[in-house]
Amino acid sequence: MCGLRAQPLDAQNNREGRRRLLQELGDQKIPFLGPTDQGYQQLWDSSYAGLVLRRSCSVPVELHSHVQAAFLTLRKKGCLLRDLVRVRDRDVFTAVSRALLGEPGHTYRYLDTRLFTKPLGLGDNEKPVAQLKHSLSDYHIEDKENQEDRCSQPSSPCLCTGPVKFNVTLLNFMDPAAMSHIKEEPYCGMGKMAVGWHHDENLVTHSPVAVYSYSCYMAPGEASSDPSISERSYWRIGLKVAWDIHTPGLMLPLESGDCYYMRDDLNSTHQHCVLAGDTARFSSTHRVAECSKGTLTYIQSRCQEALSNLRTDPETGSHSLLALLPTTLQLCEEIHNEVEFEWLRQYWFQGRRYTRFCRWWSRPMEQLESDWRLLETMEEDGRAGDNRREMAETLLSALTDRHQQRQTWRDRCHSTLAQTLPPEEAPVDRPFWGVDDPRMPLPFDLAEIISRVESKPQKCLP
Numbered sequence: 001m002c003g004l005r006a007q008p009l010d011a012q013n014n015r016e017g018r019r020r021l022l023q024e025l026g027d028q029k030i031p032f033l034g035p036t037d038q039g040y041q042q043l044w045d046s047s048y049a050g051l052v053l054r055r056s057c058s059v060p061v062e063l064h065s066h067v068q069a070a071f072l073t074l075r076k077k078g079c080l081l082r083d084l085v086r087v088r089d090r091d092v093f094t095a096v097s098r099a100l101l102g103e104p105g106h107t108y109r110y111l112d113t114r115l116f117t118k119p120l121g122l123g124d125n126e127k128p129v130a131q132l133k134h135s136l137s138d139y140h141i142e143d144k145e146n147q148e149d150r151c152s153q154p155s156s157p158c159l160c161t162g163p164v165k166f167n168v169t170l171l172n173f174m175d176p177a178a179m180s181h182i183k184e185e186p187y188c189g190m191g192k193m194a195v196g197w198h199h200d201e202n203l204v205t206h207s208p209v210a211v212y213s214y215s216c217y218m219a220p221g222e223a224s225s226d227p228s229i230s231e232r233s234y235w236r237i238g239l240k241v242a243w244d245i246h247t248p249g250l251m252l253p254l255e256s257g258d259c260y261y262m263r264d265d266l267n268s269t270h271q272h273c274v275l276a277g278d279t280a281r282f283s284s285t286h287r288v289a290e291c292s293k294g295t296l297t298y299i300q301s302r303c304q305e306a307l308s309n310l311r312t313d314p315e316t317g318s319h320s321l322l323a324l325l326p327t328t329l330q331l332c333e334e335i336h337n338e339v340e341f342e343w344l345r346q347y348w349f350q351g352r353r354y355t356r357f358c359r360w361w362s363r364p365m366e367q368l369e370s371d372w373r374l375l376e377t378m379e380e381d382g383r384a385g386d387n388r389r390e391m392a393e394t395l396l397s398a399l400t401d402r403h404q405q406r407q408t409w410r411d412r413c414h415s416t417l418a419q420t421l422p423p424e425e426a427p428v429d430r431p432f433w434g435v436d437d438p439r440m441p442l443p444f445d446l447a448e449i450i451s452r453v454e455s456k457p458q459k460c461l462p
């Protein structure tokens with residue numbers, strides 16, 4: 001499952017590239033074509049071949065109704081929340097509310113935010129989503145003739161590769177009526193954007209992304225009057241070739257229940273955005289996340305690797321290090337930072353929201369935190385080593401990095417945006433401890449230690 005990580009250049013996150021592109025564009029807009037425009041199909045075939053649409057009518061009726069009911073229940077239970085993500089060094093709330101479902105112990109990282117899965121297929125609300133995932137992964141991408149027959153049944157799985165093994169599902173929800181402000185799409189003038197231009201991050205190279213779209217034409221419980229198509233405007237997907245202002249963009253309107261796929265390298269060569277329609281809408285996006293460093297099993301084994309260098313005296317309970325080689329210490333430092341910043345702080349930054357609907361992560365997080373605490377004690381032993389100078393240099397870069405990252409997480413936790421969240425969802429700056437905490441040999445704030453190490457490289461160590 002774990003291949004190379006796709007690292008597309010992202011115009012959204014590349015300030016310089018973005019500036020240059022906008023400058024070249026000036027007052028002009030990039031043209032785009034929709035289904036009623038001439039040349040739409042040719043443009044799709046020539047420049048967007050990795051995009052595949054599967055119409056609502058090829059999905060079983062019961063699946064639609066189960067999946068849609070599950071979405072509504074998940075939302076009612078408060079599982080879908082806006083993420084406080086980081087874009088170009090600034091914190092912003094996503095316009096859409098999200099929840100991550102998927103393989104137990106898996107995570108998905110986007111915009112400096114690690115989302116933790118609610119295991120898929122266990123609870124009643126997740127089962128239909130698991131069925132949907134199954135249905136989408138068995139879909140053999142049709143040939144041209146089939147594609148033109150808009151309601152063809154999906155054919156059997158592709159024999160050469162087998163079904164796709166999606167490991168995470170990111171659910172999205174947005175009700176435009178509840179938003180005070182929705183950004184306009186800047187490059188083409190496609191309209192209001194629910195999700196800005198981006199590449200999907202953290203995917204296995206060339207992993208397809210399969211999306212199911214559900215527009216709530218009627219509020220739940222509202223009398224079923226046939227919605228007049230002319231009276232509502234559709235949700236649409238916008239696509240454009242990355243770093244290209246000459247190829248026209250493509251706009252794909254979606255009926256409720258439609259699915260689309262981004263296949264091959266479409267996600268890395270192109271950007272996509274989601275354009276809001278008039279109604280509230282859910283989407284269920286199925287992906288193969290690159291998780292070589294993104295599973296609980298992975299980080300647990302990393303901690304074990306570091307802790308295998310720690311000996312606990314069976315009588316006194318005191319700890320000592322087995323090896324004091326700089327390379328060993330260096331490795332321990334890296335693992336220390338990884339578990340603290342990629343797992344513990346990521347988790348607690350998202351507040352107690354996970355425990356509201358999923359207790360799955362509570363115990364593992366406690367365990368990781370106690371491993372991390374042992375790593376804090378190891379460090380002190382490292383300082384007592386013989387080759388102090390070399391040791392100090394080894395420790396210095398890890399300590400500086402740790403100090404800076406702790407500062408960033410502190411700031412993020414106390415930002416004005418974070419403060420607008422209700423207590424249950426508000427970021428928690430954890431782990432945190434006071435200067436007089438007897439269990440913690442090192443202080444939370446490393447500034448003093450760092451400056452001591454820097455100023456007296458010979459006998460620097462406390």
Ligand SMILES: O=C(O)CCC(=O)C(=O)O
Pocket residue numbers: 170172195200211213237272273274283285
């Ligand atoms: O809602 C959609 O159709 C796609 C959403 C999307 O692009 C994303 O979640 O990455």
Ligand SMILES: [Fe+2]
Pocket residue numbers: 198199200272
């Ligand atoms: Fe996306």
